[in-house]
Amino acid sequence: MTDAVQDSNRHTISVLVDNESGVLARVIGLFSGRGYNIESLTVAEVDAHENLSRITIVTSGTRMIIEQIKNQLRRLVPVHKVHDLTIEGPHVSRELALIKVASTGEKRVEALRIADIFRARAIDSTNESFVFEVVGATEKVEAFITLMQPLGLVDVSRTGVVAIARGSKPL
Amino acid sequence: MVHHDTMTGAEILLKALVDQGVDVIFGYPGGAVLPIYDELSKQNRIRHILVRHEQAAVHAAEGYARSTGKVGCVLVTSGPGATNAVTGLADAQCDSVPLVCLTGQVPTHLIGNDAFQEADITGITRPCTKHNYLVKDTNQLARTVHEAFHVARSGRPGPVLIDLPKDVVQNRGLYQPPSKTKSKYNPQVKGDIHAIEKAVDLIASAKRPVFYVGGGVINSGIAACQLLTQFVRMTGFPCTLTLMGLGAFPGSDPLFLGMLGMHGTVEANMAMHDCDVMINIGARFDDRVTGRLNAFSPNSKKIHIDIDPSSINKNVAVDLSIVGDCAHVIEDMIKVWKARQPKIDERALRAWWAKIEEWRGADSLRYPASDTIIKPQYAIQRLYDLTRSRNPYICTEVGQHQMWAAQHLRLDSPLHWLTSGGLGTMGYGLPAAMGVQTAHPDALVIDIAGESSIQMNIQEMATLVQHNLPVKIVILNNQYMGMVRQWQELIHGARYSESHMDHHPDFVKLAEAFGAVGLRAERPDQVDGVITEMLAVNRPVIVEMRTDASENVFPMIMPGMAHNEMVLGQEDRSRDNPGSEQDGMVLV
Ligand SMILES: Cc1cc2nc3c(=O)[nH]c(=O)nc-3n(C[C@H](O)[C@H](O)[C@H](O)COP(=O)(O)OP(=O)(O)OC[C@H]3O[C@@H](n4cnc5c(N)ncnc54)[C@H](O)[C@@H]3O)c2cc1C
Ligand SMILES: Cc1ncc(C[n+]2csc(CCOP(=O)(O)OP(=O)(O)O)c2C)c(N)n1
Ligand SMILES: [Mg+2]
Numbered sequence: 017m018t019d020a021v022q023d024s025n026r027h028t029i030s031v032l033v034d035n036e037s038g039v040l041a042r043v044i045g046l047f048s049g050r051g052y053n054i055e056s057l058t059v060a061e062v063d064a065h066e067n068l069s070r071i072t073i074v075t076s077g078t079r080m081i082i083e084q085i086k087n088q089l090r091r092l093v094p095v096h097k098v099h100d101l102t103i104e105g106p107h108v109s110r111e112l113a114l115i116k117v118a119s120t121g122e123k124r125v126e127a128l129r130i131a132d133i134f135r136a137r138a139i140d141s142t143n144e145s146f147v148f149e150v151v152g153a154t155e156k157v158e159a160f161i162t163l164m165q166p167l168g169l170v171d172v173s174r175t176g177v178v179a180i181a182r183g184s185k186p187l
Numbered sequence: 188m189v190h191h192d193t194m195t196g197a198e199i200l201l202k203a204l205v206d207q208g209v210d211v212i213f214g215y216p217g218g219a220v221l222p223i224y225d226e227l228s229k230q231n232r233i234r235h236i237l238v239r240h241e242q243a244a245v246h247a248a249e250g251y252a253r254s255t256g257k258v259g260c261v262l263v264t265s266g267p268g269a270t271n272a273v274t275g276l277a278d279a280q281c282d283s284v285p286l287v288c289l290t291g292q293v294p295t296h297l298i299g300n301d302a303f304q305e306a307d308i309t310g311i312t313r314p315c316t317k318h319n320y321l322v323k324d325t326n327q328l329a330r331t332v333h334e335a336f337h338v339a340r341s342g343r344p345g346p347v348l349i350d351l352p353k354d355v356v357q358n359r360g361l362y363q364p365p366s367k368t369k370s371k372y373n374p375q376v377k378g379d380i381h382a383i384e385k386a387v388d389l390i391a392s393a394k395r396p397v398f399y400v401g402g403g404v405i406n407s408g409i410a411a412c413q414l415l416t417q418f419v420r421m422t423g424f425p426c427t428l429t430l431m432g433l434g435a436f437p438g439s440d441p442l443f444l445g446m447l448g449m450h451g452t453v454e455a456n457m458a459m460h461d462c463d464v465m466i467n468i469g470a471r472f473d474d475r476v477t478g479r480l481n482a483f484s485p486n487s488k489k490i491h492i493d494i495d496p497s498s499i500n501k502n503v504a505v506d507l508s509i510v511g512d513c514a515h516v517i518e519d520m521i522k523v524w525k526a527r528q529p530k531i532d533e534r535a536l537r538a539w540w541a542k543i544e545e546w547r548g549a550d551s552l553r554y555p556a557s558d559t560i561i562k563p564q565y566a567i568q569r570l571y572d573l574t575r576s577r578n579p580y581i582c583t584e585v586g587q588h589q590m591w592a593a594q595h596l597r598l599d600s601p602l603h604w605l606t607s608g609g610l611g612t613m614g615y616g617l618p619a620a621m622g623v624q625t626a627h628p629d630a631l632v633i634d635i636a637g638e639s640s641i642q643m644n645i646q647e648m649a650t651l652v653q654h655n656l657p658v659k660i661v662i663l664n665n666q667y668m669g670m671v672r673q674w675q676e677l678i679h680g681a682r683y684s685e686s687h688m689d690h691h692p693d694f695v696k697l698a699e700a701f702g703a704v705g706l707r708a709e710r711p712d713q714v715d716g717v718i719t720e721m722l723a724v725n726r727p728v729i730v731e732m733r734t735d736a737s738e739n740v741f742p743m744i745m746p747g748m749a750h751n752e753m754v755l756g757q758e759d760r761s762r763d764n765p766g767s768e769q770d771g772m773v774l775v
Pocket of ligand 2: 584585586587588589611612613614636637638639640641663665667668669670671
């Protein structure tokens, strides 16, 4: 397994699955059972008529491991499509985070100022706190959280990454 | 109100099984499945073999499936019935055996309630089945059963579990025939023709080729085995088989190098190490086969044919891969080969065969003969010589006896060799033999066993007697968990921690207690006699052979070592210095 550490790369994988009970457990069980790594995983129904859900997984590994992950996912009976957005061409990915900052005075003003730079919206506010909503690439969300740290950050909730290929073609 | 075209869930279930070609179910009743058992008693299309432990029901279904190429079927109750089946399911998953296992479940309204005999069996078996279902609506039952059989047998075969809440089999619903059931699960069977053409070119250009063939060809069926044999003979190239592939190519053919891997022959392993083109058909580069990965066949171009893309580039990166069913792909390869009539390098091949003959000359399966004590290899050779004319089905348990059987039986027919390779389940052989005998009532079915393994499912002797299944069990009693003892001797400083059983039953009396026949041989000159006697009886027989307790299985590739670093025998211990366990193998 020594080469697993070498040239490990992050990949965003989109998986189209039947929206049935147990399907998420199958996917997660596959990752934990085989020791693959999950950096983020999101799931929601995307086609009520065809009863399909879309899972977006951000994972990392060597080329051989990433290939294994995709092939193992394809073995699952309720899995219909597996696409590696990272290697298949340009794609956009976003996540949303809700970030609670509790502070007063200078710090509170500074938090608002930085939120403005990040186009984060305050969606809840009291005299001593804000809840900001920030949307963007993972790096942006992380940068925002880091900046909030000294300004009274008390709570974070993140969706994890959703992603889609650029251009006109469907998955 | 009873709709007249509706049926109870139990009726629907049995009709669906019949429509799927099920003629035998291996099972064990209990509260949650009583409505199904009630229905079973009212029909005679499906035979039920009542086992003595649910694990055995699954292994029996494996034996049935692997010896017929059909899907095996199991029926057990909820809770403990289902959990007892788990080992069998895991075994079938590892060895790609197609099964459908029906488990009872508490009624839907009690699920999640810690109800009596409730177990989350779909949760428990998710990682050890190919797929599983929990049926919540009687109207979905027929569709689910049809899809389960389709999934079990398609692509890389495997076990599928259907969990059946009691109310679902009691309620009424509509039947749906297989013809009306569509599944989205349709793995690719045809290989990419361009890749096949490239493979043929590569094969034809080889100077030191070897066919490395595995259980996938057996899974693909008898036709695949015939095509494989035809193709290998067309090329005149050497062929080695994995433990799971034995029988896919005739053991008596001069092109056959014997089994490869940890306990493979010198010629097979050296050919793998030194080859320039390796043609892997339906084998999965298992760690027991490859040895240390970074020293595995360092100078070869590797072709891999497998129906499961996840088997490709998993352990070993290959140069050319073909995803598809063996039978289809080999058939296309033969066509392309015939069309191209490639000019193969006869001179290089002659030199390669000369090298192989040199390795063969080492006679790596030889063992010191004895006329005072029964050598286990001798017992197996005699068994083979005295039974081969009857083309027996051979099952094994797990341990040294399994390896000696793999080495010394040169089976010519596919589907006649049944062993637990991937999971290495002690206790597999007897129930598997039971399943084989059920499918082939007139055949000679033998379980080659160790005295420890056999005790893991010995209760099935009663099943054999009840159902008139005249399985022959040959126990090589070496007084030890021999395979464990061997590793302790070679790797753990001969400290025999808990590998010796101070007490064993009297196997002859034990056989008799079950209503079977018991025989014993203690000296080499008694071996032929007991085998002949065993063959003369049309009832289940246990033959106990008292064998040499100190014998080890050689050759052996020690953990972490490479194909060209085999230990050849007791006297050749220069290399028994195990490498790192990390990327090597661990004890089964
Ligand atoms: C004590 C002990 C010692 C052992 N020692 C050895 C040893 O020395 N040598 C050895 O070889 N094994 C040994 N084994 C067995 C070993 O653990 C593996 O089970 C075995 O090597 C795997 O065999 P295989 O590669 O043929 O794969 P299988 O497990 O039979 O897998 C079959 C492969 O074929 C593919 N396949 C399935 N159906 C098809 C199809 N229709 N078309 C195409 N492909 C298909 C599957 O996807 C899979 O990749 C030992 C086991 C035990 C318990
Ligand atoms: C269920 C199970 N438990 C433990 C093991 C580990 N194991 C592998 S071989 C073996 C010993 C088998 O002894 P025996 O059946 O007497 O066969 P022998 O090796 O002596 O021929 C053991 C304990 C196993 N493979 N399966
Ligand atoms: Mg033993």
